[in-house]
Amino acid sequence: xxxxxxxxxxxxxxxxxxxLVLDKKYNGLVIAVNSCVYTSVKTKKLDSLTNSFKVLVNSxxxxxxxxxxxxxxxxxxxxxxxxxxxxxxxxxxxxxxxVFIETVLETFFGLLNYRNxxxxxxxxxxxLELLVVSDNDFYSxxxxxxxxxxxxxxxxxxxxxxxxxxSIEDVKxxxxxxxxxxxxxxxxxxxxxxxxxxxxxxxKNSGNNDDKYFVHGFSQYCHCLAQGKIxxxxxxxxxxxxxxxxxxxxxxSIEIAMQNKDPKSIMDAIDPKTKRIDSTAKNIxxxxxxxxxxxxxxxxxxxxxxxxxxxxxxxNNPKDSNELWEEISRNNTKIxxxxxxxxxxxxxxxxxxxxxxNKCSKTIASEWETTFQTETDCLLIIKLxxxxxxxxxxxxxxxxxxxxxxxxxxxxxxxxxxxxxxxSSPGVIMAGVPGAGGYDAIYCMCLSExxxxxxxxxxxxxxxxxxxxxxxxxxxxxxxVTEL
Ligand SMILES: Nc1ncnc2c1ncn2[C@@H]1O[C@H](COP(=O)(O)OP(=O)(O)OP(=O)(O)O)[C@@H](O)[C@H]1O
Ligand SMILES: C[C@@](O)(CCOP(=O)(O)O)CC(=O)O
Numbered sequence: 061x062x063x064x065x066x067x068x069x070x071x072x073x074x075x076x077x078x079x080l081v082l083d084k085k086y087n088g089l090v091i092a093v094n095s096c097v098y099t100s101v102k103t104k105k106l107d108s109l110t111n112s113f114k115v116l117v118n119s120x121x122x123x124x125x126x127x128x129x130x131x132x133x134x135x136x137x138x139x140x141x142x143x144x145x146x147x148x149x150x151x152x153x154x155x156x157x158x159v160f161i162e163t164v165l166e167t168f169f170g171l172l173n174y175r176n177x178x179x180x181x182x183x184x185x186x187x188l189e190l191l192v193v194s195d196n197d198f199y200s201x202x203x204x205x206x207x208x209x210x211x212x213x214x215x216x217x218x219x220x221x222x223x224x225x226x227s228i229e230d231v232k233x234x235x236x237x238x239x240x241x242x243x244x245x246x247x248x249x250x251x252x253x254x255x256x257x258x259x260x261x262x263x264k265n266s267g268n269n270d271d272k273y274f275v276h277g278f279s280q281y282c283h284c285l286a287q288g289k290i291x292x293x294x295x296x297x298x299x300x301x302x303x304x305x306x307x308x309x310x311x312x313s314i315e316i317a318m319q320n321k322d323p324k325s326i327m328d329a330i331d332p333k334t335k336r337i338d339s340t341a342k343n344i345x346x347x348x349x350x351x352x353x354x355x356x357x358x359x360x361x362x363x364x365x366x367x368x369x370x371x372x373x374x375x376n377n378p379k380d381s382n383e384l385w386e387e388i389s390r391n392n393t394k395i396x397x398x399x400x401x402x403x404x405x406x407x408x409x410x411x412x413x414x415x416x417x418n419k420c421s422k423t424i425a426s427e428w429e430t431t432f433q434t435e436t437d438c439l440l441i442i443k444l445x446x447x448x449x450x451x452x453x454x455x456x457x458x459x460x461x462x463x464x465x466x467x468x469x470x471x472x473x474x475x476x477x478x479x480x481x482x483x484s485s486p487g488v489i490m491a492g493v494p495g496a497g498g499y500d501a502i503y504c505m506c507l508s509e510x511x512x513x514x515x516x517x518x519x520x521x522x523x524x525x526x527x528x529x530x531x532x533x534x535x536x537x538x539x540x541v542t543e544l
Contacts, residue, residue, distance in 0.1 A: 064102040065253035066542050067252065068098045068542045070298065070299060070538065076088055080388060088305070091298070093535055095197040097193075097195075097242045102189040103186050119193070120221070122231065128150040131148075131169050131183070159286045164250070170323045195532075196220070197234060199234065203224070204218060234501065244275075264537050271332075273332040274332045276301070278330050280337060290311045298538065304344060305342040345400075348402075350505050350507065352532075353515065353530075354532050355504075356530055357500055357526055361498025366496045370468055381462075394447075416441035420442060424486050429442065452489075456479070488506050
């Protein structure tokens with residue numbers, strides 16, 4: 061067993077396919093970002109043997125960021141439970157539960173005991189020390205600044221893994237999927253540390269493999285169990301596999317395991333050989349030069365209630381909702397195929413592609429075709445850029461319409477105003493509310509670093525919009541082993 065195992069798992073942005081990705085018939089574009097949650101697992105030998113072993117979790121960015129558990133065999137005899145594992149929190153250390161950490165630990169040590177009782181028993185006389193830290197973008201850093209307008213330069217000068225001065229329960233999150241990244245990094249680190257998966261399978265850019273599939277299934281199961289519901293799972297999928305076109309898994313693939321919670325049912329569900337967890341992660345490249353920029357808008361939204369209202373509307377209006385979702389899906393798919401076409405065009409003629417990027421990054425998207433109609437050499441590429449801009453705006457309108465019909469502010473009017481302003485800034489090709497939408501976040505896709513900086517120094521500085529930039533950018537990588 062290694063001395064210490066550390067895994068980083070990225071946060072996410074669901075750029076295309078919000079809500080539709082809940083239905084296996086549709087898919088979505090999820091982009092992994094370069095902000096990660098890191099979990100480090102260390103085994104500490106003790107001098108004495110005890111009847112259980114301790115797991116000590118430390119999340120130093122939070123005022124109450126410590127949880128302690130004792131792990132032992134369940135000695136209940138009515139009915140006999142000798143093959144189950146007990147994970148009991150020591151509430152003198154922290155009175156609050158961390159359901160995501162506890163669920164992963166219970167599930168993991170149940171599998172460890174199921175695989176090899178002696179190995180489980182051998183853990184007595186050791187402690188397991190877990191360190192969990194997250195890149196600053198996962199949590200609002202507004203507490204560090206007195207002025208309301210916060211620049212990315214000031215954010216970049218903060219210490220890494222900055223103390224939030226808040227409890228984990230009260231911290232304002234930014235929507236990057238902290239629980240999915242936590243569950244994935246913790247699950248991966250434990251599985252590698254105890255030999256359920258190989259370190260080699262999780263080297264950066266190691267590609268997809270059976271070990272990743274296995275840890276993906278385990279992480280999806282734990283995340284759903286901890287949340288008490290089965291979402292689409294796009295966030296755990298991108299935490300494992302990075303950016304891709306995601307199609308959800310069948311909820312039935314983990315329902316029995318979630319009911320029984322026994323190691324055999326769990327292993328049956330997540331076994332890489334049977335591929336019962338039938339989600340797909342199709343690689344997609346973000347076209348050269350496209351820069352994803354994110355911002356936290358100082359307002360909140362309640363994703364679960366938004367999701368339930370939309371699904372209720374869909375249930376009550378099957379014909380209308382199917383027609384609308386089919387139209388949204390056609391446009392989503394058009395964006396995916398335009399991305400692929402642009403990737404081909406840039407590989408065919410990088411010089412011409414870069415010329416088109418250079419021209420369009422200095423002009424507002426609505427004027428590209430008229431401004432450059434005589435630029436015959438790169439006009440094809442410019443028309444492709446325009447199609448992405450127009451198609452994404454069409455998707456925005458259709459998603460806003462869906463929200464109006466379902467009584468959900470998917471793209472509230474004030475977000476519409478902000479997004480339209482963003483698209484009036486030179487070089488901004490796409491803008492939208494990611495995932496479930498609402499008031500709390502926006503993304504933009506810019507054609508150059510300069511256009512991203514201009515956007516931040518103009519539109520995002522308008523006090524009315526209450527925008528705080530995030531530092532995250534798109535990343536190619538899913539979770540990977542690293543050192544802290
Ligand atoms: N660094 C961390 N250390 C320990 N637990 C964490 C950490 N980050 C997240 N968590 C766990 O994940 C929970 C947040 O999950 P929740 O489902 O509320 O948000 P989320 O949808 O993942 O949020 P967001 O997408 O905004 O990041 C926290 O309450 C905590 O239990
Ligand atoms: C609305 C939904 O499709 C996406 C939610 O995305 P986010 O948590 O708002 O980033 C729900 C889901 O896919 O589980």
